[in-house]
Amino acid sequence: MALLHKATITPSKLELLAAWLPTRPWYDGPAEPELTRVAGARFDDPDGEVGIETLIVRAGDGPAWQIPLTYRGAPLDGAEAHLVGTVEHSVLGKRWVYDATGDPVYVAELTRVIREGGHEAPEEVDNGGERVLREPDLKLSGSGAGTPPAGEITGHRDGDPTVVRAGAVELVVSRVPLVAVDPADVGVLTGCWPGQETPVALVHLRA
DSSP states (O other), rough: OOEEOOOEEOOOOHHHHHHHGGGGOOSSSHHHHHSEEEEEEOOOTSSSSSSEEEEEEETTTEEEEEEEEEEEESTTOOGGGGEEEEEETOOOOOOOEEEEGGGGGHHHHHHHHHHHHHHHEEEEEEETEEEEEEEOOEEEOOOOOOOOOOOEEEEESSSEEEEEEEETTEEOOOSSOOOOOOOOOSEEEEEETTTTEEEEEEEEEEO
């Protein structure tokens, strides 16, 4: 269960991403994008410390971009290259926001979800002490895979796709997810959202 807080975030996630995206080598949209949120979903950190979210965003009428993010209460050592920026959260205080492909917590949980045929986490919003279930608008599904769990991140190539080496496995993260999925595919995380009802491949897991 992903516990969310009804809160004000400054700058907003979309404002933060609008400044960060044009710095990425795989981004080819407007230099000053006006982003819209298309859909989003969460994974759980087993230790309950790191927020893990996959966002689908769009600049104007351009393609949908997959942006996995992690939210931390302190800087992640050695991950300066993956820092998107910082925000002020009205409930949790200062949060460090990372491109999740460089965060070992995301990499481990993403690998687990794919290996075990898992899904996005249920979401519960804490609204001043009252908790309300919320249905994610991004549906994620792991296919199952016979690979080992993720190990330490030993390689990261930023691009489309972004390729992460983590121990004995490799994660290939599509930034612009366009490929429809063969139901027989294994080692894949698929996603669908309003306007994209046919699942597309978001991430491939390889050993």
